[in-house]
Amino acid sequence: MKITVNGESVDAEPGQTVAAVLLTNGHSSWRTTRVEGRPRGVLCGIGACYDCLVVVNGTPDIRACQRTVRQDDAITTQQGAVLPSSTVVQRAPATANRTADVVVVGAGPAGMAAALAAGDAGASVVLIDSAPAVGGQFNRQVAVRDERPERFQHGWKRFVAKRDRLVAHQRITHLAEASVWAFERGNRVWVQRGPADGVGREVFAVDAKAVVLATGAYDRVLPFPGWDLPGVYSAGAAQALAKGQRVAVGKRVLVAGTGPFLLPVAESLVGVGAKVVALLEANSVKTVRQGWATDPLVAKGKLSEALRYGVMLARHRIPLKHGWTVIAAHGEDHVEAVTIARLDAGWKPISGSERQVEVDAVCLGFGFTAQLELAVSARCGLTTGPDGGPAVTVDADQQTTTPGVFAAGELTGIGGADLAAAEGRVAGTAAAHHALAAATPDASAPLCAPLPHETASDVRTSCTKSADAARTKVKEGRRFAAALAKAYPVRDGWQSWSGPDTVVCRCEEVTRGDIEGAVAERGVADGRGLKLTSRAGLGLCQGRVCSRTVAAISSNGQNDVPEPSMKRPIAVPVRLRDLAEAQEEL
Ligand SMILES: Cc1cc2nc3c(=O)[nH]c(=O)nc-3n(C[C@H](O)[C@H](O)[C@H](O)COP(=O)(O)OP(=O)(O)OC[C@H]3O[C@@H](n4cnc5c(N)ncnc54)[C@H](O)[C@@H]3O)c2cc1C
Ligand code: FES
Known part of the structure; x- marks a missing residue:
């Protein structure tokens, strides 16, 4: 076209x-x-x-x-800031609200598993995702022509089987390109559906008896001078562009950060033709070894994967350097080179170790941060995940502290796709039970109701067994998450990579000096006050990129978990005109 x-x-x-x-x-x-x-x-x-x-x-x-x-x-x-052209007038069509026993927000590994489990258990399900196709970040489907989609996807066949079952499932309705922008008490979610950020998208609500939130996470990127130059990408962005679009973010690319996620990123980059000049793991070999050694059984299970990546690095001559990272990016309008440095045990650069490397792209990933906006709107209690980041508190059924609201996947703590899928299965089964029991006055609705061609006893047994198996997988997955966090911690020394002029809040262009000034000179102590005085976190991204950094800088490294008040009740930006029109129509 x-x-x-x-x-x-x-x-x-x-x-x-x-x-x-x-x-x-x-x-x-x-x-x-x-x-x-x-x-x-x-x-x-x-x-x-x-x-x-x-x-x-x-x-x-x-x-x-x-x-x-x-x-x-x-x-x-x-x-700069552009006002919409007055000639663009496209009224959002009136769309009837929907109802379902269970609404699942997010169609990644957790959300897909939750939708299937809830549907299998007899509930009607609406599965909502802002992406054009199911799969989330892990099972990102290739959007362009490719004869071998499995090239970049681990477990592709398993995913395709799940996807096809989901599409054919008579109780599941999948709404693609649909963003949930608000959660209203009483398990109502507000949706905008249509091309991303376009005007004239449908606005409607879905009312459910139970909600499963499976909104995933985004990369954590730490600031240093030049990190806002074009050519600096999150590791996930490089992965998403390679896996979903077959686009390489650069010709000479450096991958840096911490965690095993950097390995598939390097693999995907070479798969789309980039030269990966090095992979810099900020943690030392000793830290990584000691972390995995806290749970040798978990570590043993990951050995073959680690060996496979070792062979990949050797084959493509990608040096893996532990205890190194990027501390500055240079260039006029685009990255032309980066300064890398060896780090001490606390992640402070060791003086004299700095070197410049010519690259046209750098991909950074220091773990992930859970996408919590809807959970905060639903007043779900928060806790600290295994990696020290904010996460949603859940019980053994994945129910949050808000009755009828369940959470699964990265939202409840960063632990990877297998844990996300297992949590999704538990959450979906429990949410269906909650919804169906609520509909029956004696609360005796079967946990796993039969489909028309099945007998009740067959389905109930297999469904309960499946939920039990998923609980076992959740336990295993959480052990993996705990060991992962110990092997790849984020040390406070990253704060020494930035200076007073380094931009921290990219949306509002607030520097580190501005934030420190607000704390020291105006005595601002709370997150909300800091947002209102410095403007950090007030922009379109709603503090997703900067709020952990701002919390760490303002607390002098004591705490990098932003207060819930840093979050907004609207989960994704919506145009006021769309809301005004929705008000008239609904
Ligand atoms: C960019 C990126 C790439 C990654 N790639 C890999 C990889 O290649 N290999 C790997 O092992 N791990 C990868 N991960 C880690 C990954 O997060 C997990 O392994 C796994 O995908 C988690 O599953 P999940 O279901 O919890 O979340 P996700 O897979 O992130 O799914 C969450 C879904 O929720 C949707 N969503 C969020 N908010 C809303 C909303 N308000 N309205 C509607 N929909 C919403 C999103 O569109 C998304 O599809 C990646 C992470 C990121 C951020
Ligand atoms: S790069 Fe598009 S929103 Fe971040």
């Missing part, structure tokens, strides 16, 4: 995102910031950071990494 970029005709493939088209056509930035006019392109690649805003057919503030191209789309770069 043909689209235009700043008036020039370019070829695009159905399924490509605007960001993928722009990157393959040589653009790494397509927006300037509101305050200082800094160039911006992709950072997170999954719709969390709002760095990649672009104008599509006259409508500004469209996330290029989320919007798939349509024939004749006119893409233009966005300079």
Whole structure:
């Protein structure tokens, strides 16, 4: 298909995102910031950071990494803050509200498993995800033509079987390209459905007897001078672009951060033709070994995977350097080089070890942060996950502290796709039970109701067995998560990589000096006060990228878990006009 970029005709493939088209056509930035006019392109690649805003057919503030191209789309770069063109008037169609026994938000490994378990247990299910296809971050489906989609996907056949069962399931309705922007008491979720960030999307509510939140996580990226230059990506962005769009973020790429996730990222990058110049793991070999040694059984189970990645690194001559990281990025409008340095045990750079490396892209990942907005809106209690980050508190049935609201996957603590799927199965079964029991006055509705062609006893037995097996997997998965956090901790020394002029809040362009000034000079102590005085966290990304960093800087490294008050009741930005029109229609 043909689209235009700043008036020039370019070829695009159905399924490509605007960001993928722009990157393959040589653009790494397509927006300037509101305050200082800094160039911006992709950072997170999954719709969390709002760095990649672009104008599509006259409508500004469209996330290029989320919007798939349509024939004749006119893409233009966005300079500063742009007001919508008054000629773009497209009223949102009135759409009837829906009901379901169980609504599942998020169709990644956790949400898919929850939807299938709830459907199998006899509940009607609405599964909602903002992406065009199910799979989430782990089972990202390739959006462009590819004869061998399994090349970048571990467990692809297993995923396809699950996906096909989900599509054919008579009790499950999947709503794609549908964002849940608010949770209302009484288990009502508000949805906008249609092309990402477009005007005129359907607005409707789904009322359910139980809700499963499975909204996943996004990469944690730590600030250093130059980290807001185009060409600095999160590791997940590089992975999403390679896996979903077959796009390499650069020709000479450096991967840095901490955790085993960096290994599949390096593998995907070479798979799409990039030269990975090095993989820098910030933790020392000793820390990693000691961490895994806390649970040797778990470590043994991961040995073959580690060996496979070792062979991959050797084959592609990718040096793996433990105890090193990137402490600065250099370039005018794009990364041209980075400074790397050896770190001491607390992650402070060792003086004299600094070296410059020429690259055109750098991919960073220091673990993940759970996507908590909807859980906070639903007043779910929060706890600290195994990695020290914020997570949703759940009981043995994955029920949160809000009755009828369940949570599964990265939201309850970072632990990978297998744990997410196991938690999803438990949550889906329990949510169905909650919903069906609520509908029956004597609360004796069967946990696993039969489908029309099945006998009640067969289904009940197999369903209960499956939930029990999932609980065992959850226990195993949590052991893995605990060992993972010990093997790949994030040490406080990262705070020494940035200076007073380093931007911390990318949306509002608030520097580290601004935040420290608000704390020292104005005596601001709480997260909300800090947000209102410094503006850090007030921008479109709602503090997703910076709130842990701001919490750490303002508490002098004592705490990197932002207060819930740092979060907003609206889970994703919505246009006021859409809300006003929805009010009239509903
Ligand atoms: C960018 C990225 C890439 C990753 N790639 C890999 C990988 O290749 N290998 C690996 O082992 N691990 C990977 N991970 C780690 C990954 O998070 C887990 O392994 C796994 O996907 C977690 O499953 P989940 O179901 O909890 O969440 P996810 O898979 O993240 O699924 C959450 C889903 O919720 C949807 N969602 C969130 N909020 C809303 C909302 N308000 N409305 C509607 N939908 C919403 C999202 O679109 C997403 O599809 C990646 C993580 C990230 C952030
Ligand atoms: S790169 Fe598109 S929102 Fe982050």
